[in-house]
Amino acid sequence: MTEKVVLGIDIGGTNLRLALVDNNYKTHDMFITNIADYKNKNFKKWLINTINDYIENSSKEVAAIGVGVPGIVDRDQIISCPNITELENSKLKETLYNQFKIPIVIEKDVNLIMLAEQKLLNRTAQNIVGFFIGTGFGCSIIINGRLYKGFRGFAGELGHIPLKGKSKPCNCGSKGCLEMYAAGKALEKIASNNNITIENFFIDMKGKSEVEEFLDNLAIGIVTSVNLLDPELIIIDGGVIRMKGFPLKYLKELIKQRLRSNIMIDNLEIIDSNIGKYGGCLGAGVYFFDYIQK
Numbered sequence: 001m002t003e004k005v006v007l008g009i010d011i012g013g014t015n016l017r018l019a020l021v022d023n024n025y026k027t028h029d030m031f032i033t034n035i036a037d038y039k040n041k042n043f044k045k046w047l048i049n050t051i052n053d054y055i056e057n058s059s060k061e062v063a064a065i066g067v068g069v070p071g072i073v074d075r076d077q078i079i080s081c082p083n084i085t086e087l088e089n090s091k092l093k094e095t096l097y098n099q100f101k102i103p104i105v106i107e108k109d110v111n112l113i114m115l116a117e118q119k120l121l122n123r124t125a126q127n128i129v130g131f132f133i134g135t136g137f138g139c140s141i142i143i144n145g146r147l148y149k150g151f152r153g154f155a156g157e158l159g160h161i162p163l164k165g166k167s168k169p170c171n172c173g174s175k176g177c178l179e180m181y182a183a184g185k186a187l188e189k190i191a192s193n194n195n196i197t198i199e200n201f202f203i204d205m206k207g208k209s210e211v212e213e214f215l216d217n218l219a220i221g222i223v224t225s226v227n228l229l230d231p232e233l234i235i236i237d238g239g240v241i242r243m244k245g246f247p248l249k250y251l252k253e254l255i256k257q258r259l260r261s262n263i264m265i266d267n268l269e270i271i272d273s274n275i276g277k278y279g280g281c282l283g284a285g286v287y288f289f290d291y292i293q294k
Helices: 043-056 092-100 109-120 184-193 198-204 209-229 248-258 262-267 279-292
Strands: 004-011 015-021 027-034 061-069 072-074 077-080 104-108 128-133 137-143 146-148 233-237 269-272
Touching: 004 043, 004 109, 004 279, 015 043, 015 279, 027 043, 027 279, 043 092, 061 092, 061 109, 061 279, 072 104, 092 104, 104 109, 104 279, 109 128, 109 137, 109 146, 109 233, 109 279, 128 209, 137 209, 184 198, 184 209, 209 233, 209 248, 233 248, 248 269
Parallel strands: 004 061, 061 104, 128 233, 233 269
Antiparallel strands: 004 015, 015 027, 072 077, 128 137, 137 146
């Protein structure tokens, strides 16, 4: 009998990742592709074709599909997805079900990564905030051991807190959002202005004022969540954090410098994640096997 698995799909602001996840939470047939040519045009059609091709060449039978999206999910509808305009106010779950006729689950991408962190890395802390810094500024919250999404799924949208004196337009429709100054978009702009490649950004720009400002903005966002939620554990991950030369130790020092008291500093653990690049796909498997199937 063919082993049935969940197809975990992680839609990022830059890349699409797919992997099969079995009921022992092991990944198979990992696949990654860039979405740049489709993120603002024919994305859903391209996504369906990509999934079709993947399933046809899969080594196992796909019993369900779990999708993480870089936006706000309210029940079955994507309310906001500023980095992929076609997914704004869309019913992607319904679209995929009509195409594949198997169970479909959709959740905010960083929430799936957080579920994978909590389940597979045996995080015992009951109050956790995770920051996932890639194209955008993602945030996920665990309170009293449970994922906290708020009334309509908007909890954790820290990347869209407005910074005083900042006015860059954000894809969300607002201006001066933290995400525009403390995520991948900001790095791309700085790299372009300095005629360097993004791959070696933190090596080539080490010690420069633009990097200091970027890291300070990042620390401000993280400290804001600590003051608001008083977590035991902060997890930091994402494509930007995994870039060569990223000064994670220095970022942790900036965070501690901005905290209110020694009590907070002494009782807060700050770690970088080792869930890996396919954490979102793994989280889709956890979400299905632990929350939906049961």
